[in-house]
Amino acid sequence: MNFDIPADLAAYLEELDEFVEREIKPLQHQDDNNRFFDHRREDARTDWDRDGLPNAEWEALLHEAKRRADAAGHYRYPLPEEYGGQNGTNLGMAIIREHFAAQGLGLHNDLQNEHSVVGNNVGLLLMIAYGSDEQKAEWVDDLAEGRRGFAFGITEPEHGSDATHMETTAVRDGDEWIISGEKTWNTGIHTASHDMIMARTSGNAGDGDGITAFLVPTRSEGFEILEYLWTFNMPTDHAHIRLTDVRVPHGAIFGEEGHGLQIVQHFFNENRIRQAASSLGAAQYCIDESVAHALERKPFGKALATNQAIQFPLVELQTQCEMLRALIHKTAWSMDEYGAFAVSDKVSMCNYWANRLCCEAADKAIQVHGGMGYSRHKPFEHIYRHHRRYRITEGAEEIQMRRVAGYMFGFMSQQAPKGVASISGS
Structure with missing residues (x-):
């Protein structure tokens, strides 16, 4: 067994990082766009006078980042080649999403609204898999270009x-x-x-x-x-x-009359592994930032990092990250090899544990950073508030555990419902 990231994917991560440095980070820091990411982020992103909807300038900035990523050939990575993609795999998407989330908040990847320079364009993936010929002709280009959704x-x-x-x-x-x-x-x-x-x-x-x-x-x-x-x-x-x-x-x-729910179930299965990878990446970011801060901060004449009360909780979180990373990679690889429904129980395990782990890591980061950790001048409160949502949406963690129990005790089977196709590019 080889647990290394495939060489072509590792090279692609470097290519993505170079693109972000060259195109996306300068855009983030242009014209005070960084207000959407620093301590002003929630206020800047929200149009409080328009029902709390996203600020139009915020959404325009996200659209421009996606446009640049699409022009560079990255945004459509998970799509089939015939639609301008790279036949991206579930494993590839999981690794990329963890990689980006582990870098913290930024215009390259903002999980609050599923924005990323490598798109998780669910509507487009579903249209390719389930749309009629007439629907595809009407929708695919608009969905890919972001003109309509x-x-x-x-x-x-x-x-x-x-x-x-x-x-x-x-x-x-x-x-x-x-x-x-x-x-x-x-x-x-x-x-x-x-x-x-x-x-x-x-x-x-x-x-x-x-x-x-x-x-x-x-x-x-x-x-x-x-x-x-x-x-x-x-x-x-x-x-x-x-x-x-x-x-x-x-x-x-x-899709097919009478089988609409199965389409959504399949979307959930493939999206949950990507969501789990994102939560894992965000958890790793919180841990890494906490370790760096503990080494630098020296109250009472010695570094926080010398205290076992600081070390041990972060050790436990890091251990969980390592174990979860192995399960996410194995599960995503298995989905590519055997189909999204062949490992539904593992998908649910990854999803509920990763979302919970991220919340725990963000909470610990707040504690390690003290008053600044609690403030909005650090991103941990934002990470916690956002990822707390994932413990409820697309199947609450109790629903995920119930699914795992269903497979364990023989109440459910590991097979795709009728009318379900693959929505990945592989």
Whole structure:
């Protein structure tokens, strides 16, 4: 067994670092753009007078960074070559995302809104895997160029993680469907031209089948944004929406009728390993910064690093990072070799443990850095507030543990649901 990072991937990390130094860091420090990353970040990023939405200048800066990354051939790394990508693998994406997150906050990679110069463009990956020929012709270029996008209407106010009991329904009326219901935590809806709405079209509450995905224009009659939910880490782009007798054509169905939920489950499986890698990288950053500070800071005439009360907690965190890194790399490699659903239990293990570990590492970094650690002049409070979200979203850690238990005790099987394809470039 060889645990080295593949030589071509190691070389690509160096190429990415050179690009960031040459193109992205100067942009971050141009025209006071660094206000979005230093102690002013939450205030600078948030339009407090517009429902707490992301500041338009902040989003324009992210778009420019992505444009430069795309021009340099990096942004589409995970996509197939035919769409301008590099056939990026799950292992490659995991290593890249950990590498970037371990460098701390910056325009190269900002996890608060999934921004990175190596894109995790979920909408585009799903469109390539599940879109009809007509949908691909309409959407792929716009999604790749960032001209247009769609949000994800999955979670409902009364059901949270239990998507199989969703109350949103779609009823066929000739060549159209009539959709009614409510969705919450509808992220990115403020700029989305469409919303991918999951609605029950057949079956009974609790059934995994019978739920269909529809691409619904956000300007449709009967489509309302009720409020934006303010969160622990601002700004917010998480909306509560309502659909009242919204009509869409039959061609608005995304993927197979009745199998929409399985599409999202697959997206979750592949996205969770990337999320785990990001949390691992952020945890490593907190540990590294704490070690450096403990060596430099000398209260009472000696370095903090000489105190076992400082050493031992950081040793435990570093040990967990090393073990988790091995499991993430093995799991991502296995997904490339055997499919995303072949190691669903390992994906859940990586995800819930990495998110929890990151919060613990950020909390310890705050403690080691003392008053400055608690202030916004250090990034640890931001890291904690953001990664605390991941312990709930895309399947709370309790849901992840329940999934692992399901495989352990034989209640679930390691195979892809019907209608599920691969969304990685490999």
